[in-house]
Amino acid sequence: MSEKCFSDFVREHLNVGHEMLYLTREDVKSLNIPKEVLYEQMEKALSMYSAGSTQMPAKSHVFPDTHSVYIGMPALIPEMESAGVKWVGAYNHNMRDYGLPALCAHLLVSDYKTGWPIACMDGVHIMETRTPAIAMVAARYLARKDAEVFGMIGLGREGRNHFPVVKDGMPNLKKVLVWDVSEAAMDKAIADFQDIVPVPMEKAESLEYIVRNSDVLASATFFSTDPKPTIKDEWVPKGQTIIVTDLHSQFHPDTINRAALYVVDSKDQQEHLVEAGYFYGTIPEPHCELGDITSGNHPARTNDDDIIVANPSGMAVDDFAVSPIVIKMALEKGVGRILPL
Numbered sequence: 001m002s003e004k005c006f007s008d009f010v011r012e013h014l015n016v017g018h019e020m021l022y023l024t025r026e027d028v029k030s031l032n033i034p035k036e037v038l039y040e041q042m043e044k045a046l047s048m049y050s051a052g053s054t055q056m057p058a059k060s061h062v063f064p065d066t067h068s069v070y071i072g073m074p075a076l077i078p079e080m081e082s083a084g085v086k087w088v089g090a091y092n093h094n095m096r097d098y099g100l101p102a103l104c105a106h107l108l109v110s111d112y113k114t115g116w117p118i119a120c121m122d123g124v125h126i127m128e129t130r131t132p133a134i135a136m137v138a139a140r141y142l143a144r145k146d147a148e149v150f151g152m153i154g155l156g157r158e159g160r161n162h163f164p165v166v167k168d169g170m171p172n173l174k175k176v177l178v179w180d181v182s183e184a185a186m187d188k189a190i191a192d193f194q195d196i197v198p199v200p201m202e203k204a205e206s207l208e209y210i211v212r213n214s215d216v217l218a219s220a221t222f223f224s225t226d227p228k229p230t231i232k233d234e235w236v237p238k239g240q241t242i243i244v245t246d247l248h249s250q251f252h253p254d255t256i257n258r259a260a261l262y263v264v265d266s267k268d269q270q271e272h273l274v275e276a277g278y279f280y281g282t283i284p285e286p287h288c289e290l291g292d293i294t295s296g297n298h299p300a301r302t303n304d305d306d307i308i309v310a311n312p313s314g315m316a317v318d319d320f321a322v323s324p325i326v327i328k329m330a331l332e333k334g335v336g337r338i339l340p341l
């Protein structure tokens, strides 16, 4: 099926305008989207976004307090006949107060031809797989070719999902270091993933150690409008590639300012995040978007000594580049429930 025919495909399986597909997280997970397909969709989404061939207004944030946020994320990708809105809740104290993960997300997907809803699905599984896939796309383009040590700071849902794919971004991977403020999270990450990761996984002895000893350093901790960086600039070695999913909340602005290349996924979104107060101190204007690099319109790494920081804050186009694949696979396999509108 060409992506252009997605609307017609949906019509063959769904009475559009009268019914929609509902997919739980387990439904989405059970489809096992091949990771090669994810990489392909992510590269397309990043490149199309930076080429201006998608529509994606910057995320809208509404804040119940400084530790919590709701985020509305609409997107339209004409090439994929994909349109919809993602609705996220991010409550940093959920686990402490309610025993629930901080993040929840749902995608409401609309029919490209009529605007009617065709699916409502869990967005967390897509998010927790597409985000590490983007990190690996970034690593492929930005890391030194001889990068051997991957460091992961923050071992929650996002951080842990980097492990099954880390070798895809670092072909010369020799070691994985992990760090989390929770000792139990470090033990669990190693127990759960050592069988899958083809190189030794080790607990770093300190935050300083993982920063000083990683060629590619990823962080997936948390962000807030009251960030308090924990990583000292002098710990960051030359040649390091830093790839964050948490708006580099743990990094001092001096590191971001001395990076030879500071890359975001969306300059527009970055501007809104700056305005919303997510960054500590003054940070530079991004040099380019990740999609400029994946499409070859901006050079990637040009010097092995450069520090490069990639800050893909997550875009709705990432999710809505995956949703047509999910819907197609679910309708073909009879996964999920068809609900009346």
Ligand SMILES: NC(=O)c1ccc[n+]([C@@H]2O[C@H](COP(=O)([O-])OP(=O)(O)OC[C@H]3O[C@@H](n4cnc5c(N)ncnc54)[C@H](O)[C@@H]3O)[C@@H](O)[C@H]2O)c1
Binding pocket: 090, 101, 102, 103, 127, 128, 131, 153, 154, 155, 156, 157, 158, 159, 179, 180, 181, 182, 185, 220, 221, 222, 223, 230, 244, 245, 246, 247, 250, 312, 313, 314, 315
């Ligand atoms: N950029 C994107 O596309 C994208 C997508 C999804 C989530 N996120 C963000 O990624 C981050 C992680 O999300 P998650 O769902 O994995 O959260 P989570 O709550 O499941 O995990 C966070 C982990 O970080 C650890 N942690 C907290 N502070 C730390 C610190 N100072 N040093 C080391 N470890 C620390 C926690 O103990 C926990 O294990 C959040 O900021 C989330 O908003 C970004």
